[in-house]
Amino acid sequence: MRKRDQWLAAPIGAGLTTALLALAGCGTDDPGAAGNGEPVVMGMTDKVVATDPAAGYDPGSWLLFNNVFQSLLSFPKGGTTPEPEAAKSCGFTDTDSKVYRCTLRDGLHFSNGDALTSKDVKFSFDRTKRIKDPNGPAVMFSSLDKVETPDAKTVVFHLKAPDATFPMKIASGAGSIVDHAAYPADRLRADGKATGSGVYTLKDYGSDQAVFAVNGSYKGPAKAKNSGMTVKFFRSTDKLKKAVESGQVDLAYRGLAMKDIAHLGNASLNQQHGTQVIEGGSAEAMYLVFNLKDPVAKQAGVRKAIAYLLDRSTLVRDVYQRTAEPLYSVVPAGITGHNTAFFDTYGDRPQPDKAKAALRSEGLTGKVPLTLWATPDRFGPGTVPAFQEIAQQLNASGLFDAKVRSVPTEEYEKGVSDGRFGVYVKGWIPDYPDPDNFTQPFFGKDSVLSNHYNSPEITGRLLPKTADQQDRGATKPTFRELQNIVAQDVPIIPIWQGKQYAVARDGVTGLEWTLDSSTVFRFWEISKAADA
Secondary structure (H helix, E strand, O other): OOOOOOOOOOOOOOOOOOOOOOOOOOEOOOOOOOOOOOOEEEEEOOOOOOOOOOOOOOHHHHHHHHHHOOOOEEOOOOOOOOEEOOEEEEEEOOOOOOEEEEEEOOOOEOOOOOEOOHHHHHHHHHHHHHHOOOOOOHHHHOOEEEEEEEEOOEEEEEEOOOOOOHHHHHHOHHHOOOOOOOOOOOOOOOOOOOOOOOOEEEEEEOOOEEEEEEOOOOOOOOOOEOOOEEEEEOOOHHHHHHHHHHOOOOEEEOOOOHHHHHHHHHHHHOOOOOEEEEEEOOOOEEEEEEOOOOOOOOOHHHHHHHHHHOOHHHHHHHOOOOOEEEOOOOOOOOOOOOOOHHHHHHOOOOOHHHHHHHHHOOOOOOOEEEEEEEOOOOOOOOHHHHHHHHHHHHHHOOOEEEEEEEOOHHHHHHHHHHOOOOEEEEEEOOOOOOHHHHOHHHHOOOOOOOOOOOOHHHHHHHHHHHHOOOOHHHHHHHHHHHHHHHHHHOOEEEEEEEOEEEEEEOOEEOHHHOOOOOOOOOHHHOEEOOOO
16 A cells, blocks of 8 residues: 555544643663663554565555664654755755765664665665565656666766656655665565664564664664654554553554544543643645546536535534644645645635536536545545535535445545546645645656546646756745646645644653654654653
8 A cells, every 4th residue: 555645644633732742851772872761652553564665655664664764865853855864965966857966974884783885775776666566665766767876975866857856755765775785686575674774773573563672873863862662553543542541552643533532632631641632734635536537527517516615614623623624725735835726716615606607507407416435444534424524515505416435445446446436535645745746646647546637738837847946945836836727627626634643641752843744753752751
């Protein structure tokens, strides 16, 4: 399952007070590493699908990769511009954004003692592309032509086409560097172990938990504020909720249901259970997608009528309990170039008269029959209730006869791929925080939406125009023009933008530095008081 359209960490909680936590002391129990902080136990319902970076493309696996492996660059806490990590410096050497050069830090070593050199960097990227695991991140490096290593500390990436987002791609979990002596070049590592040079080592990994120790040989900008992390995997949200209430885990991340977060938040406000709810930013988003080969959905007037009738504010209030924000364009707020194209075009409250006019322009005079397709498994437990709310809003206008159909993930994905669904849901978790990641996959070649939309203006002019712009701020006008076109054509309707939540026991601090739009969960920022 790909990370970018993995089921969303459903926005959760109602009227909760965000706990802004202070950083505490550093620590590790590994020889050679600084500090002596307390170990932390975390619970989640996500699984770590892969321990090999060539195979994982899901949130659980990238959580492991971001903490066990180094990338040349990394996203700083609260930031979306990559900074040096294993590299001392990186940059494009040409104005066309096709040659990218990095120089490694001095004295880098893997946790097994092997030196990390440019040979390992080249090996890691070549290996990911060679294996091309269908559930792995090789797709992110389709523009990569070859990697050269002039010396032990220099890596040069040659791209087939301009790609100014390449630094962001190598700063993600997909850019994890592995030891060439510890991983086979043409197949996945099968022993469930991981050899990296990141802040932590993977001491133990099984079906119930993964145990991480601070890596004493790590060399980079991060400083561990605990002496290790144990991540426990729970099979249900109820069990995870009970675990954080009882103190079996110090914090819970990804997997608590909306009602559970609300309950724990209210308990926190009433000083029960000793819990606190921490809220962070997120670029996760949900969209309504239209199959333009469907007899009903292909009619622009139908799509525009739905856009005029959608009441996002009521949806996020009643279904998501205000733990999501209404989203009015395909690029979420907080990402470069975001605008409010759908708000500007269709407003923020239902406009039945304008919806009726849009339908009449297509010659439609009776109620329009419409099926909204969803799956509860992939995009979070709020998905089906959200679609039921949308159907109710459409039917309340008297213009539609809408119903919701929910099917298991496998059947759902096949239905989308086969073109059997006219209107369906798509959830999105970005690979990297750039507007390109919310546009190129949707509207470029081999669109992940499978909705048969094609705009020559977008694919032929606007997306290529942004590809070589290394100053991503300079892309704002182009991406805003793109979003305006999408609002006019309506191949997709943005619904909501999520937030991230974690629940922690009193005495656990630092989580506000790991819940941001980079989607990097930084173990090293979390600390726990000795008496917590």
